[in-house]
Amino acid sequence: MGSEHRRADDVISHSKMELLVELQIHQTELEMQNLELKEAQQQLEESRNHYADLYDYAPVGYLTLDKTGDIRAINLTGAGVLGKERAFLIGRPFIACFSHIDHQAFFHYLHDIFNNPSKATLDLKVGNAQNRIRFIHLESKADDDNNMCRMIMSDISQLKETVDNNRKLLSENRRLVKELFHTQEKERRALAFELHDELGQWLTAIRAENEVILNSAENNANITPSAQAIKDCTQKMHEVIHNMLHQLRPALLDALGLPNALLELSKQWSLHRQHIILELKLQGELTTFDEQLNIAVFRLVQESLNNICSHAEATWAQISLVHESIENSPVDYLYLKIEDNGKGYDVNQPSTGLGLLGMRERVISMNGTLSIRSACSEGTEINIRLPIENSNNEETNIHSVD
Secondary structure (H helix, E strand, C coil): CHHHHHHHHHHHHHHHHHHHHHHHHHHHHHHHHHHHHHHHHHHHHHHHHHHHHHHHCCCCEEEEEECCCEEEEECHHHHHHHCCCHHHHCCCEHHHHCCECCHHHHHHHHHHHHHCCCCEEEEEEEECCCCCEEEEEEEEEECCCCCEEEEEEEECHHHHHHHHHHHHHHHHHHHHHHHHHHHHHHHHHHHHHHHHHHHHHHHHHHHHHHHHHHHHCCCCCCHHHHHHHHHHHHHHHHHHHHHHHHHHCCHHHHHCCHHHHHHHHHHHHHHCCCCCEEEEEEECCCCCCCHHHHHHHHHHHHHHHHHHHHHHCCCEEEEEEEEECCCCCCEEEEEEEEEECCCCCCCCCCCCCCHHHHHHHHHHHCCCEEEEEECCCCCEEEEEEEEEECCCCCCEEEEEEC
């Protein structure tokens, strides 16, 4: 009987020991799990603080707005852009943060945000109580439930000022280039008149005196060859001067206008380059333009033909000049197209020549546009559009230069 009690006590003691060991194991596991949870919580806290810092100190303002335009959340950068404390801004209308803002533009923008699944952008001119004008850029998108929108706000005042300054500089540069071309043409005209009036007269006098010498020394074997050589040289000089005058200032441009000047240029060009078929097409009224536009078009065609001759290796080229009248528009356009079937080139590669650069500068100075289409072995096409005063005259002339 006593032994049975002892065995029972031993069993109970053994069970208690096993239970105690098991409890200790569970306690250790719980302590380890608790430690892991604390470490995870610390990591989450650090991560939250990290992303909170990224949010608050981002280089742009982050805002959350509701459908009425009230601010529901904003980072510190955004509060800095608005010039208010964050706590003061929460719950206030966005437009109330400025003394000057285009209300209609903002609410139209807000309506677009919640009715368009894509991002919406807007540049706004705003002012504060001190009448300081700034420009802000907004980029927004509605959230998934379409009750709030996430907005990115950045102050672009300095960028806008830089862009405006660059535009002013570009405008001034274009004005100077235009004045440079005008001065260049004046110098060319003056030089052409000087060559024609002074050198041309002296050359004519030499030729006249030379004819007298030839007539008076017909049988003189010593004088006649030299006089004939002088005659040949003066004839060559006359041809050189004539070509120089044509390059400097085409007489037909002053006397007969742009169409005839272009026709003469094309004929002269084809006469010396018979291996290239050149076609000239003129459409619309082309005789009423001012001198500056006439010269610009003539020089553009002249430079284009020089480029075709020097670089294109073409067998065919065409010059098209069209006066485009636009209905109900105070401005017409002059459309110039130059194309050839030459070797072409890669337009993405930087050009090393000055021909196209000069053409582009001349077009820009006339407030026009220039585009080039070309590829290797596929020829080249240059499209130029220049603004002109409106004209109601319509006529078409097509010339093929043989």
